[in-house]
């Protein structure tokens with residue numbers, strides 16, 4: 448019987464396959480770093496036909512494929528640890544076409560998120576999905592995880608921006624979904640099934656994305672805030688009065704890591720327990736005036752303790768750095784990440800209950816909170832102490848997970864707001880989805896992928 452590698456070498460050009468140890472380690476993992484990579488090879492298709500061919504070979508010879516984008520995922524969904532073949536989209540990364548009248552672009556799945564944003568900018572438009580890993584993440588990965596980011600408050604998740612999609616299913620069919628239409632009431636919309644499917648149903652090979660008007664004159668204001676209750680109150684007060692582009696928060700402890708990593712000073716003259724960063728469109732100064740008049744009232748009430756305003760590009764970039772650079776600043780501490788969400792109306796009670804658990808169970812660990820508070824999305828990061836091995840640390844975090852996820856369940860929240868389930872969260876899926884729902888997911892997977900060749904063991908076990 449031929450080995451998987453021999454099959455690949457027989458059917459594809461050697462320049463499309465990599466097997467060096469360093470490449471296998473690099474492509475076999477993502478930002479999670481809790482799993483040991485062990486793929487057989489990495490395949491770099493240059494054409495959709497080659498994807499179809501490898502899918503048919505995988506079905507015939509029973510090997511497993513792992514779709515791989517920018518590998519910035521935070522749930523181990525692109526990890527290959529069981530001798531799978533990684534299919535990388537690094538060489539399928541072109542912007543195929545731009546349609547001015549439709550205000551849409553069609554791109555290959557390996558197109559980098561930031562390059563799509565820059566292309567839209569050249570056309571004086573906006574592709575609004577934005578987050579710190581945009582320089583390496585790919586649109587295929589963004590769609591497969593239904594990525595969110597810092598502008599969800601105004602623009603929604605990736606799902607909102609996908610007008611059409613071309614896929615190679617796990618059975619090897621090439622299908623086109625929705626053809627770039629805005630309206631299409633002709634039955635089940637398979638596009639939405641593939642969005643957020645984490646590579647378990649097939650490969651996304653092309654996407655048609657909607658673009659929109661770019662905001663004029665963005666402005667940013669960073670506040671120092673005394674406690675989480677006030678963070679939520681400040682956010683709701685501003686939200687009630689104007690259309691915000693973003694409202695994010697981070698706890699004081701995060702600032703030390705960003706200062707150390709990016710060589711900046713404190714964001715404000717003094718330290719405060721929490722900070723928020725709020726972005727809005729100036730609207731010829733009207734919104735700026737409104738923001739300052741609301742700010743005065745909240746400052747007098749003691750809900751806001753200090754602020755710094757950014758009206759020019761450089762200051763805006765500097766202020767956003769305190770939020771956007773948190774993940775990269777703490778990454779060397781191999782943080783255990785929880786990406787939780789609840790309804791906005793439940794945030795305050797959810798947080799105080801979760802904080803009690805965190806304080807009682809992680810007395811010696813450094814715990815950092817930050818995230819997309821306006822979406823009800825909180826990132827809870829626990830940093831690994833040097834004295835613990837990754838395995839020991841993970842075991843300790845997993846025990847506390849159960850307590851935290853009970854609260855998530857109580858509030859009907861999500862154990863993964865935007866990072867996906869992958870390997871890291873699959874044991875906890877039942878805290879957010881019913882047994883019946885999970886059973887339906889498995890049935891759907893089986894229809895598209897009867898031989899279980901696509902990203903086997905991710906999201907759930909089959």
Ligand SMILES: Cc1cc2nc3c(=O)[nH]c(=O)nc-3n(C[C@H](O)[C@H](O)[C@H](O)COP(=O)(O)OP(=O)(O)OC[C@H]3O[C@@H](n4cnc5c(N)ncnc54)[C@H](O)[C@@H]3O)c2cc1C
Nearest residue numbers: 516517518519520524578585587588589591595596646651
């Ligand atoms: C610093 C940092 C900040 C981040 N901030 C955010 C944030 O604010 N919001 C957010 O949502 N996420 C965030 N993330 C997580 C991550 O960037 C997103 O999940 C992103 O969408 C992953 O894209 P990727 O190309 O890196 O995908 P990968 O990590 O390579 O893959 C993710 C999943 O998609 C699948 N996949 C990849 N390409 C395809 C394809 N062509 N067809 C089918 N399946 C495919 C993979 O198999 C895997 O299941 C952040 C990550 C980092 C490191």
